[in-house]
Amino acid sequence: MARIIVVTSGKGGVGKTTTSAAIAMGLAKRGHKTAVIDFDVGLRNLDLIMGCERRVVYDFINVINGEANLNQALIRDKNCNLLYILPASQTRDKDALSIEGVGKVLEELAKDFQYIVCDSPAGIEKGAYLAMYYADDAFVVTNPEVSSVRDSDRMLGILASKSRRAELGMEPIKEFLLLTRYDPNRVESGEMLSLEDVQEILSLHLLGIIPESKSVLTASNAGVPVILDEKSDAGMAYADVVARYLGEKRPHRFIESKKGFLRKLFGGK
Amino acid sequence: MSLDVNKNYDMQPVLEFKSSTFFVLVLIIHSNDLMMIEQKLREKTSQAQDFFRNSPIILDVRELNQQSHGIDIIKLINLIRSIGLFPVGIRGGDDQQNLQAASLFIPVDMSQSSASSQAEIQKTVTSSPSATSHEVIKEIVVSTATTLINQPVRSGQRIYASGDLIILTQVSAGAEIMAEGNIHVYNTLRGRALAGVQGNRDARIFCSDLQAELISIAGDYKTSEDLKDITPRKPVQIYLQDQALIIKELI
Ligand SMILES: Nc1ncnc2c1ncn2[C@@H]1O[C@H](COP(=O)(O)OP(=O)(O)OP(=O)(O)O)[C@@H](O)[C@H]1O
Ligand SMILES: [Mg+2]
Numbered sequence: 001m002a003r004i005i006v007v008t009s010g011k012g013g014v015g016k017t018t019t020s021a022a023i024a025m026g027l028a029k030r031g032h033k034t035a036v037i038d039f040d041v042g043l044r045n046l047d048l049i050m051g052c053e054r055r056v057v058y059d060f061i062n063v064i065n066g067e068a069n070l071n072q073a074l075i076r077d078k079n080c081n082l083l084y085i086l087p088a089s090q091t092r093d094k095d096a097l098s099i100e101g102v103g104k105v106l107e108e109l110a111k112d113f114q115y116i117v118c119d120s121p122a123g124i125e126k127g128a129y130l131a132m133y134y135a136d137d138a139f140v141v142t143n144p145e146v147s148s149v150r151d152s153d154r155m156l157g158i159l160a161s162k163s164r165r166a167e168l169g170m171e172p173i174k175e176f177l178l179l180t181r182y183d184p185n186r187v188e189s190g191e192m193l194s195l196e197d198v199q200e201i202l203s204l205h206l207l208g209i210i211p212e213s214k215s216v217l218t219a220s221n222a223g224v225p226v227i228l229d230e231k232s233d234a235g236m237a238y239a240d241v242v243a244r245y246l247g248e249k250r251p252h253r254f255i256e257s258k259k260g261f262l263r264k265l266f267g268g269k
Numbered sequence: 270m271s272l273d274v275n276k277n278y279d280m281q282p283v284l285e286f287k288s289s290t291f292f293v294l295v296l297i298i299h300s301n302d303l304m305m306i307e308q309k310l311r312e313k314t315s316q317a318q319d320f321f322r323n324s325p326i327i328l329d330v331r332e333l334n335q336q337s338h339g340i341d342i343i344k345l346i347n348l349i350r351s352i353g354l355f356p357v358g359i360r361g362g363d364d365q366q367n368l369q370a371a372s373l374f375i376p377v378d379m380s381q382s383s384a385s386s387q388a389e390i391q392k393t394v395t396s397s398p399s400a401t402s403h404e405v406i407k408e409i410v411v412s413t414a415t416t417l418i419n420q421p422v423r424s425g426q427r428i429y430a431s432g433d434l435i436i437l438t439q440v441s442a443g444a445e446i447m448a449e450g451n452i453h454v455y456n457t458l459r460g461r462a463l464a465g466v467q468g469n470r471d472a473r474i475f476c477s478d479l480q481a482e483l484i485s486i487a488g489d490y491k492t493s494e495d496l497k498d499i500t501p502r503k504p505v506q507i508y509l510q511d512q513a514l515i516i517k518e519l520i
Contacts, residue, residue, distance in 0.1 A: 150424055157423030157425045157444070160421075160426075172420075203421070203439065
């Protein structure tokens with residue numbers, strides 16, 4: 001049975017697409033056949049980050065409308081043959097997505113894939129609703145700032161009450177926290193919320209902390225998910241996230257600033 | 270005009286269906302004596318006029334029918350309307366009663382039309398079942414059952430309890446919890462909490478960590494601005510005393 005993961009946040013620009021690309025690649029690299037779907041109709045971002053924008057012929061909406069079948073629309077990743085991308089349409093508007101249409105596509109994908117990663121658009125409107133509706137697991141991407149935390153909280157409420165699992169009274173969606181763009185120096189100086197602050201408000205299972213890192217931009221410019229940059233901090237952090245999601249225990253990293261780390265080492269504080 | 274309509278059609282959807290949950294009073298009728306019903310209804314509603322004014326009502330005539338007391342539904346509905354209540358549905362009626370209701374555009378709840386779960390109805394009747402024969406209407410049914418919540422109440426969520434409300438999890442900023450009775454939050458309360466929302470001034474709020482955006486009892490409220498000086502992580506209770514909201518540490 002396929003597991004459907006939604007990568008969601010409420011707030012825009014927090015790192016959903018970066019995360020979707022990284023974890024989809026991570027899961028595929030570990031031998032799980034994975035599809036990643038761009039729900040951000042009208043914007044189309046995922047294919048750029050995956051570096052397959054020049055190979056897009058058909059998109060998600062073509063498949064929903066029956067203008068193309070899934071095999072025609074799915075793009076096989078250039079780095080990993082277990083990873084497939086279903087791009088969003090740039091030319092349609094959001095209303096082209098329907099709950100039945102999305103359900104049909106996911107059902108068909110579920111026959112052939114082990115993991116289906118849904119990259120949600122920002123907001124709590126239709127696109128975000130459809131991206132989370134069929135999910136089994138949710139990666140709630142949050143930045144360490146008040147407005148992002150508040151939006152994540154809002155999204156968690158929607159996951160708990162509006163999803164298919166909620167409507168059918170099934171076991172609820174499993175919710176995981178992904179704290180991204182974490183900058184320990186700015187946390188220490190009080191410019192950003194700390195992990196503890198965020199957890200006090202959200203109290204969620206923490207899947208990982210992704211540090212603020214130049215490697216993310218470099219990777220996205222190169223059209224390669226950052227997880228493939230195995231030496232970068234963000235790449236390592238995403239690899240940890242995938243491992244933890246698959247059940248491995250790994251200590252959390254990248255929480256402390258270099259300064260704080262040294263202080264701790266020498267017993268200060 | 271038609272131009273406007275077309276324009277609207279292009280721009281955005283004209284309508285949308287959404288499912289929602291509402292709280293409606295159920296009026297269980299135990300007698301077919303219309304005069305007694307009127308008298309009792311007037312008594313009941315005069316006790317809480319604001320609450321009952323224009324209040325929607327579901328008529329439940331199942332018990333009446335079980336005792337084989339017929340009743341003229343048209344007369345009954347007109348009576349209820351004359352008192353200022355709005356019948357919006359009927360349940361437990363027989364075929365003829367349902368037809369009568371339908372002729373007045375009152376929807377019929379078919380799931381309740383025949384004898385089904387008696388237990389469910391019993392639960393919502395608040396007064397003692399051994400009421401005297403004078404008691405025509407046992408109670409305007411306001412469930413006093415306690416609502417228990419053990420999932421976090423997140424921003425944007427609202428909870429309404431017609432009795433007491435017990436919450437074991439956190440209540441986030443941007444969430445709203447309301448109860449006709451007391452509210453207990455055994456966790457951090459960051460959202461809005463309104464107890465005694467139908468006017469019960471004896472209702473109280475208890476919580477183990479008060480960081481609320483707003484607290485209210487029977488309409489008297491304080492906002493987070495007024496709560497600045499409250500120490501967080503201390504269990505408190507909130508109650509009304511001589512028109513004033515009192516916040517008191519529990520231990
Ligand atoms: N860990 C990180 N370190 C540095 N920059 C990051 C990190 N994560 C994301 N970014 C940058 O933040 C920006 C937004 O990222 P991304 O597109 O993944 O967010 P999103 O949540 O998908 O946005 P949208 O809501 O618009 O879909 C991008 O420029 C990306 O490079
Ligand atoms: Mg995105």
